[in-house]
Amino acid sequence: MRTRRGRARLISEYVDARIGRHARADAPEATGQDRDFDGLLDLARELSRLEFEPPRGAEQAVLQRLAREAARLDDAPVTSGWWPAWFGRTTEQDRLPFWQPLLTTTLALLVLASTLWLGTLEAPLTAGDLLARVDRLDAMVSPGEVLHRTVRTRFRTSPATVPVMQTTVHEWLDGAGTRSAAYGYDDAGHPIWGQVHLVEGASTGSRMYLHPSALHPQGTVVERPSAREFAEALTREPPAVREAVEPILRRRQVVPEPIWSDRWENRLLLGIESREPRPEKSIEIAPWTTPAGGRGYRLRLVDRLRPWIEWRGTALAGVPAVFERVRYIDARAYLTLRETAEYRLPDGRVFAYEREMLDSERVPLDGHAEAWFRLEVPAGTPVRRASAEEELRALADALRPPDKSTHTRENVR
């Protein structure tokens, strides 16, 4: 029989080995000699199977909450005396006359009541209303400022041809929507890709740089045609192709607009319902409450005929896919807080992604922010560029019904 001290040591060693800490080759598994001891080992084994992972985004969310509280603490003036010495900083509120909290509470209750009352008076929301309010991004971000957003994304394919990719994306947008930049980083902070979009006149559309990886050992630059190139190419296409593709181009579904801009995405989603209803598309708008208890909207779009464009070797190919997107929008700023989207291809492949906004802030457009709009690519990186004609044909192919060889507006529908 072991001593109490000896048993305690063995159990600790066993637990450390189970939880992968200070692993020992000779950690006891089960001795079979001592029932009490073996029972404790079994219990330890069970406990070590529990995993306590924080929910996704919790670390960032707590940090933000903490930062807000800390800012409040730091802003508060420090009073002297024994109180701050024992309990840290205190605020002017500690010295307010007794009636001040009462007045504040009464005012807060009045504001709350009127907010609730106004909420009940609100007219039903229409797509047109939302669309108009989305334009407020112009007012939100003035000249000399840019909007910086931090977004968490998760991308997966089925079957799993590439590993699930989780990235933290930093986006930079100007209020006028003339340029945007986005940079994706993996969980270790290594850059995965960068993308810059500039409107026509300033440059020629968008460029994306994929950093070297197993899939792109030398890295790759992907360049997209501009809106003008698409428009010119369209005039050279046969009428059937023009008719099939024009509605998509008009909705700016493929032209390299600032793809990371919610403004553009929301315009697209809402525009489908308000301007161009198509039987293969459906969109629902419903009220939604944000995690912080604020007002928001849930948008669900199902498009049963959405082109999926992919590279096959050196050529582009278009595949008709079923697309579904659910987007949760904060009513205050009309920015997306969360989104899930999925392309389902006829051959069974699925491409799905999730996005969750972690933070959004206006920052001055100084040299630091300006640098994000200059995509730096190492010399000699291979470039992939499809012509506007190629992209249009790939689109038309995706929209062509399998049993018909011509494109008409009727058979696209």
Add this chain to the structure above:
Amino acid sequence: MEAADVVLAHVPAEAEALNHDFVTLYRGTFREVYAFVRAQVADAATAEELVSGIYLKAYRHRQAAPPQGRQRFWLFRIAGTAVIDHYRTEGRRRAATLSLEDIGELTAAGQDPEQRLLERERMGRLLTALGELEARDRELLALKFASHHSNQEIGEVLRVSPAAVAMRLMRALRHLRRRLGASESRS
């Protein structure tokens, strides 16, 4: 620029209110502190709330923090007190209200749904029994099994020797087994 610097450089602007050292401490300990708290409370939302309070308290008292390297032990002492305070205000009622969904979040998925269900039930009983333990047993088991501390480190947090930690661990496991036995005979 190091990867860690890149991450820190992209911390939201609000977080600039916190100093660099504090953010480093936060990043380096968040998962462990979360696990330590989560093992002792009924749901993830409560755990998140408590963890937020723990770091805020640490931030308030950062002037009193020990030198780097020992700060994590100091942080876990704050966390231990926060959980005890939570139990005082919430009672054991909350710890005993684990739903199957709550437990699902904490257990690794098995292949067989029936096995998974059994596993969840067993884990549920285990966590409920853990929530019924005395504070010092519960804290010790959470430090060991949730945040994966060595006896030496636990000793630093609880200010006892590693040998005493080993003795207490065995005792805590025994108490837990007794609780489990009692709950199984009740059910």
